[in-house]
Amino acid sequence: MSTHIVVGVDGSVPATEAVGWAAADARRRGLDLRLVHVGPQWLHDGNAEHCARMLEEAAERARAVAGGVKVTTELLSGNVAEELIRESAGADGLVLGSRGLGGFAGMTVGSVSLAVAGHAAGPVVVVRTAGTAGHGTVVVGLDGSDDSRAAMEYAVEQARARHARLHVVSAWQVPVFSPYAVAYGGLIEDAVREEQAAARERVTPWRQANPDLVITDEQPCAHPVSALMDAAGTADLVVVGSRGRGGFASALLGSVSHGVLHHVTCPVAVVRPRAEERS
Template structure:
């Protein structure tokens, strides 16, 4: 993203130091919408928490025209310049909004021709994260989040935080974080990220594990089977939490666990009723299914009352 199609704005004063990896930053996309500005506020607070610079990205497209009998298409030069200038205005407004949250945050910006679903993943470095705004929907589309947010979640190796303007708790202050775990390596990565977020924010961390009795009709020895399943689930939860519990007191993290017999998505959403952030893991897929979030992640992102961080499973 360089050359004539990209332009960096002037930077506000920088913080003196950063604790992240070299090149790591928080990246947020803007498009002139209120959704995006809410995401900018969250991203600015997150960058300040992690002592990382903030990068604000705005992507634009240009209309191409064709005439009967002509081969190919063309764009009107002054129209292209007007579109680019409009997006530079979006970025300027976003920088002002970020400064209200963190005055001394180091900020740079990119205005570029391209799709946010490809530009945003490319703009973040290892150790950083992407923040996107999304509008919720109702009715038959209640389980569909914005196409940009969905695509960014699946094309970004780093954590992606989705901030929906319809969330009842979309503020940038973090006091309670909820993370789901299921014993997988993907969930372990989500727990590691959530723990670090809680440590940096001084927030409490609730680790949730769900289990389900698979039989709808009574069967012989049902209670015994239930007890064993619950015991297995409890052991998985204890094993997951053991990875971070030894450090919790020293790090000042108030750690608690919840073992719930219910569907994971439903239980996470219910537990997050008074949370400020939910963290879920995503294993990621290839091919056509990479366009879709997993059922649990999709449900949580769409219905959680707060921002949701989607953590990808590390490549093996």
């Protein structure tokens, strides 16, 4: 079992927020913290002292938040996304700022965060702003896929560590029918009721397995991204699978997780089942 969280540090404001978020998470869940800065060798050769100082400042911030948590730092050379993905293999999770110093100011989520979220071995938390509201709610999207079940497991752990309510969102959309399909209205209504019932039923085993948690659920008729955006307004963390039932098998980051990363402002966790967890 992994015993540490990895945080990518680059001196940007979102990365600084990510350090604070990860330190608080490590304290709550009793995990160590590993801060890494990745850059090409030529950059480190000329700026090793600057990079080391940046890491140490991040470590001091982390220790101030995390208390007695063990905090270590390391300078790594190579491609940023590739090195962070490699780090994820041995970590409980990976935490990143939404975009780094190299990103365009108008972008909400940078290319590195998107690449890592789609390829990392486990949970990736992308932090735009850590937030201080303390809503006491973790929101998770559940659609029955392997990825959403892994997301539920992570969300349960987060809710328990935070003593928070877990709110499960299972959004669905009415299929678009030809105007000549009016005669099938009753069948459509039956299908909608069956989908809602199946979504509610998917939550039942999680309630039974976690009687210590308050688990609420909803089945809105809306696009999943819109439904999760609405729920995120009073959430401390939104958790989604990397891709759901509607995704292509080759797509490592589905449209819902991609949309949530771009539009939800609170921290977002994207969870892929580890290789041994896939059914």
